[in-house]
Amino acid sequence: MATKRKETDRRRAVTRAGIKRPTDTGESIGDIAAKLAANAGAARKHAAGAVVKLALKDIRVATKVFQWRNPGMVPSDDHIFEMAKATQNTGALEPILVMPVADKYYVMDGHHRLAAYKTAGWKGDIPAIVFSGTLDEAIREALRRNTKNKLPMTTKERTEATWELVKLGKPGEWPDSIAETRELTGAGKGTVNRMREAWTKLHSGQYEGIAGLSWRQAIAKLDGKEQQAFDEASWLEERAQNLANDIERAKLHLSKNPEITALALEMLDPGLPAELMAHWEPRRPFDPAQVDEDNEPF
Known part of the structure; x- marks a missing residue:
């Protein structure tokens, strides 16, 4: 009876409000490439393609390199919650795909x-x-799997993914053909061509800091609007203020009964409450020296 009670308590610990994500290292493609170069002669611990068992403390997350979805988009919370419950019912999930670095x-x-x-x-x-492939191959394989995942990428994510692929090349030396880029991201031929043309102009104009530009920022720079470049934070604040004004004019008292407000928002959009919670959840910076009670650097 005591064993059964402990099992029940353990399962109850998994809640939608308790979603946890591994901390991002913040590393770039250049950072990973440097690590691979520094360890080029090291012998592999595991054979390529082998299914291995890894400790959580040995697994790292670098979203700039391998995660093509916007980490702030969270209809994924329900997905994570269901899988977390599944681990308690059936054990380990399907193997993840990892690159040794x-x-x-x-x-x-x-x-x-x-x-x-x-x-x-x-x-x-x-x-x-x-x-077992190279870093370039790993980046493309990660994108290929993201586009085929059960959680579809948004239009914005696909656009930025296309732009990031274009930026991996040099004018006239594109690592992927237009057809391959379209297959990976679902972008149109015209979009890929426009992005290649923009990347070529940015290179020929000797602009600074072009590697970190989003597609929208690249357009603004080429239009000579560096001083008026798109400021997403200001845009969001302006739109939020407009929405707040509309709510006030409609005399909707959202704060008087938070429970009713939450239920109403869920009726309008079932995924909205989870997205709001994720937006307000603070994210810790990555610290490789920090470990928790399970000796996990997350």
């Missing part, structure tokens, strides 16, 4: 599964498939 493994595909393990307080090893 030095003595760690970076997630290429399986970010939501890793979050589910974290949310469930998983104590065991995590099954993973070891990727």
Whole structure:
């Protein structure tokens, strides 16, 4: 009876409000490339394509390199929640895909599964498939799997993914053909051509800091609007103020009964409450020296 009670208590610990995500290292493609170069002669611990069991502390997340979705978009919370519950009912999930870098493994595909393990307080090893290709191949494989994932990428994510692929090349030396880029991201031929033309102009104009530009920022720079470049924070604040004004004019008292407000928002859009909670949730900066009680650097 005592064992059954402990099992019940453990399952109740998983809640939608308790979603946890592994902390992002913040590393760039250049950072990963440097680590691979520094360890070029090191022998592989595992055979390519092998299904291995990894400790959570040895798995890293670098969203700038391998996560093509906007990490702030969270209809994924329900997905993570269901998978976290599944770990308690059936054990480990399907293997994630990882790339070995030095003595760690970076997630290429399986970010939501890793979050589910974290949310469930998983104590065991995590099954993973070891990727054997180059960093460029790994980046494209991560995108390929994202576009085929059950959680579809948004139009904005697809646009930025196309732009990031274009920026991986140099004018006249594109690593992917137009057809390959379209297959990976779902972008139109005209979009790919416009982005290639923009990237070529940015290079020929010797602009500074072009590698970090979003597609919208690149357009603004080419239009000579560097001083008036799109400011997403200001745009969001302006739109939010307009919405607040509309709510006030309609005399909708959202704050008097938070429970009614929450239910109403859920009726309008079932995923909105989860998105709002994720937006307000503080995210910790990555600290490789910091470990929790499970000796996990998350």
